[in-house]
Amino acid sequence: MFIPKRGSLVPLFCALLLLTGCWDSVEVEERAFIYGATVDLSDQQTEQNQQLILTDQVVVPSGIGTSTTEGGQEQAYRNISITGENINHMNTQLSKKANRTLFAQHLEVLIFSEEVTKQPEVFENSLDVFTRGQEMRRGMKVAVANGKASALLDIKPEHIKLPSQYIETLLENQRSSEVAKPLRLDDLHKYLFLDFSFVIPYLSISDDKNIEHNGVAVFNGNERVVVGRLDGELTKGRNFLTGEAEFGTMMIPVDDSKSDSKSVVQFTEVNSDLQLVNNDKNNLQFEIKMDVAGNITETSSKTNPFENLDTYSKALEKSIKQLTERTIEQAQNELQTDIFKLNVYLRGNHYKLWQSIKDDWDTGENYFSKSDIDVKVNGTVEHSGNTIYSTDKEQN
């Protein structure tokens, strides 16, 4: 057993100095937490390289207050911008403007302006820093903004102190079927590795207090740029086809002869099943079967829904079929990009076939546009609501 003699205590105490481990300590008060970041294109351009503007939204704790004390009238955030070619380099440059250590572990939202995503390579290159850095988390949500992305961080939402926090919760809200599921950086990274096309949530400013989350931006995995966007309506069509529509409503014309006989159905269940029926490369045929169930929440039709649920079901089927066919049309002809996750299905279930067509899937030869997508809808209206529309007795 080693019992230190009195003389040997001195070096032991000296060792304590080495063991304090304070090389890396940064007091929490001295950290500036970045909650949201945006990337825009700059007007100034050099010859070779596109200049970018990076804006970080940094939390100001005194503005937020704690759970017991309300934060004052002070603004709870601070936006810092800088122009440069290279994101990480810019981040370091940002430190020149920030009085505290910038800390990105709480970065939750990352927004690119539509312009940036349309520049080949620029989008991908600027993503690299967010997947490579040790303090970056793969769960951050990525979105595309209409117009200037940094403007989104200047919105003054009500009830919420931080614009980027507002955006984060907005992206998570899936009560409407006209929006895409939040895109995590992790998924985005995977799609880029696999050369998959995918959709990115699309945000636009509706007024100085609100941001609207509507539709999606469409990224083409072979061409590596955003090639266009889908509006809310077509996004709903896309969500039906992929089975991602969980909540939401749809307006259906019940009686074709009368234009005012509209009814609103709220979905309770949307399922879709994708099958490849013909696997000849040049004549690919897909069949998508959808099961949609819903309840009537509003109607202006004189057809009594309580007794005529079948009529409503038929009308629902017809509307969905029309919408989805319009969406497919748009995807195959206008965008020429696979937004229906057929790529995921093909790679998973027909790997050999996918390997032979993937380089020409939605570019060049474009097997996607040439393929035939057949939609079958099975719609059921389950419940007609609390009111039974019947005036037969009084009329007699």
Next chain:
Amino acid sequence: MNLNNRYRYETIEERDILIAVPSLVIAIGILYMPRSLADTTIGLDAIYPLLFGGGITVLFIWLVGRIASRFPEQSFLTYASKLTTKPIAIAISFLFALHGILITSFELRGIAEISHLYLFEQTPIEIIGLTFLLVVVYAVSGSRAAIFRLNALFLPIIMVAVLFLLLFSFGFTRYDNSIPIFQTDLQGYWMATHRSILSVSGFGVFGYLLFYISLVRSPKQAPKKAVFGMIWVVVLHLMIVVITVLVFGNITTENLTFPVIELARTIEVPGGFFNRFASLFFIIWTMAIFNTCAMAFDVAVLALQSIFKNIDKKKIVFVLSPIIFFLTGLPKNQDELGMVGRVIGYFGLGLVASVTILFLLLYKIRGVK
């Protein structure tokens, strides 16, 4: 015999063998194992070579246990000398000591590298390594039985951490990541089998049982316990690979430096505290690496002790420590470190496999007791 008396003083139970196997094997390797397995396979195909490689390793540890348990209360050098000759036994002991030293420095560099990367950006990597080494030296210079008791103390904590990791990341798994199935070519399966044997055997450390079983007083059940310990390790590998691939997808897993650390960082459980699960996971994994380091160092000491019977244990430890610290600094970067790991691993595997098979044959032919 003097040696026997000393061993009697430091005996362990059969149960300690069961705990020692996972404690030995779980270390740095697992943190990047999903990457190296996903690298050559497609989808979830990595599980088949892992099962196959795991099966081979389990078979081998059974053979190791069988041969070592035939000679209760005899040190490795003693029974190795009986089976072969004294000079050969000494040479083999030296090789094991060398492997122990190399493994200790490899793990030390690994933990220093990772801590430097994720936790202490400013702290010099040498200081992190030195601090860790000092703690390991403290453990090794004490009683051998204490190391096994530390194993028993840490292993449940490590298991709970892994369990939490798997449980929390379950919500992030995607069905799409599990397909396609059976699309890997034979070459890919072959490579993955190699790599899984390397990882499941913990770069050859499972062979240390050749030394440790002689510490067990009545090692009748020891081979069985070792096999159970190994199965435990294989199941753990399997679960980690499956969850990592299901969360990230095969292609991302293949492109992450430390997929398991990324997995820990991905976890987001509402409620603030577990949002920082990664830091907790780090601390616990440091314990796992500490166990491995301490036992590898201890095997080196044990092997040298049996050769140089008159030299004090502490002296051996104090001579080896600077050598280990020096070796730690040799690899230039992470890529080289990975390569060094593979070389040490194949060296260890070759050593254990050839020694075990040789001993079994000689035992059958000569029938020594």
